[in-house]
Amino acid sequence: MQETKKRQIAILGSTGSIGTQALDVIAAHSDLFEARVLTANNRVEELIQQARRFVPAAVVIANDAHYEYLRDALADLPIQVYAGPDALCEVAQGGEVDMVLTAMVGFAGLAPTIAAIKARKPIALANKETMVVAGELVNALCHEYQVPIVPVDSEHSAIFQSLMGESSPIEKIILTASGGPFRTFTPAQLADVTPQQALHHPNWDMGAKITIDSATMMNKGFEVIEAKWLFGVSPEKIQVVVHPQSVVHSAVQFEDGAVKAQLGVPDMRVPIQLAFSFPTRLSSNFERLDWWQMPHLTFEAPDPDRFRCLALAYESLRCGGNMPCIVNAANEIVNRAFLEGRCRFLQMAEVIGQTMEKAQFIKEPTYEDYVATDADARRIAADILTHTS
C-alpha cells in the first residue's frame, strides 16, 4: 500500500466487539491506518478513552443525553463532538473518510450505511442487518454510486477470499455455522435455556445481540440473506453446514466440482484487517492454526425444526419484499426481551412467525417503506409478546 497517505477509517460502533478489534488492527498498523471517526450509542466512558488514545477528527454519541459530558471530557483535544442518529450519517460522509466500517448493531445501521454509499465511501460491512433489511436497495445504490462493499462477517469474508481471482460462476456456497451453544439440545432442553447459557458461545466472543442470534441460529439465517445479496446467488445455492469447530470459515464450490475454502483460528481481526487493507494482505501476529493440535473437523446438517429461526429466515427470503425487514424487526424485539427475561427461548421464533403473518407485506419496498415496516413490525412483535407472556 502507498506510504504517503494513511487510510482514514470511520468506525460506526467503535465501542463494541467488532469496533474494539478494529481499533486493535489500526493500532497494530498505525503507519497505514488512522481512526478518523469513532461512534458509540451509550458507552460514553469507553468512547472517551478511545478518543483520547486515537484522537479522531470527530466522535458521535448516538444517545444525545451523553452529549455534554462527552464534549466536556474531550474539550482539551481537537476533536469535533456530535450527538444523535443524524450525526452518524453526517460523519460517515465526511470528506476525508476513505472507508466506513459499519460495526453498529441492528436496523440502526441502515441509514448511515446508505449515507456513506451516497458519499461514495467504500464499506467494510459488519452490520449484517443492513443487508438483511434492504440488501436489494443497498446493492442498487452501490451500483449507482460505484461503491465496493468488503464483508467483515467471517463467513462472508471467507467466501470473498475464496472468490478472489475467480470470475467463473458459483455452483454453491457452503456457509458454515458453529451451531451455537445449544447445538445438541433436545426441544425439551431448549424450552428452559437461560440468557446466561445463551450468552456463552463456544467459539466466538461477540456482542450480546449477535450471541443470542447465534444461539437461535437466526444469525445463520441472516447470513444466508447477507450472502445472497453480497454474492448474487439464489438461496437454493447456499448450503448451511454445521461445523462446530469454526475452523473452516466457509467455502465456495465451482462448476467443475472444485471447492475453495478459507480456514483459520476464529479471530475477527483477520477479516477486519483484510477489509481495511484489501486488495493487499498485511502481516499479523494473530494466532496461527496448529495442524497437530487441530480438533477433529466435523460437519453436520442443521436442524430447522429445533432451530426454527433459521427456517423463518429462509422463508422470508422466499417471500422477498419487506419480509426480511419484518423478521429483522421482530427479532430485535424478541432478542432484547429474551436477554431481559421477558421472553422464553422457543417463544422467540413463535413471535417472529406471528409478526410475519400480521405485518403488512410490500412487494417492492422503498427506503421509506423499510423505515415504516421496521417501526410497524416492532410494534406488532412487542404487542404479541405482551399478550402471550
Ligand code: NAD
Ligand atoms: P456490540 O454490541 O459489541 O457493539 C455494537 C456497537 O454499536 C457499540 O459501539 C454500540 O455503542 C453501537 N451501537 C449499538 N446500537 C446503536 C445504535 N442504535 N446507534 C448507534 N450506535 C449503536 O456488537 P458487535 O458484536 O460488535 O456487532 C456489531 C455488528 O457486527 C452487528 O451487526 C453484528 O451482527 C456484526 N458482526 C459481529 C461479529 C462479532 O464477532 N462481534 C461477527 C460478525 C458480524
Ligand code: MG
Ligand atoms: Mg458470521
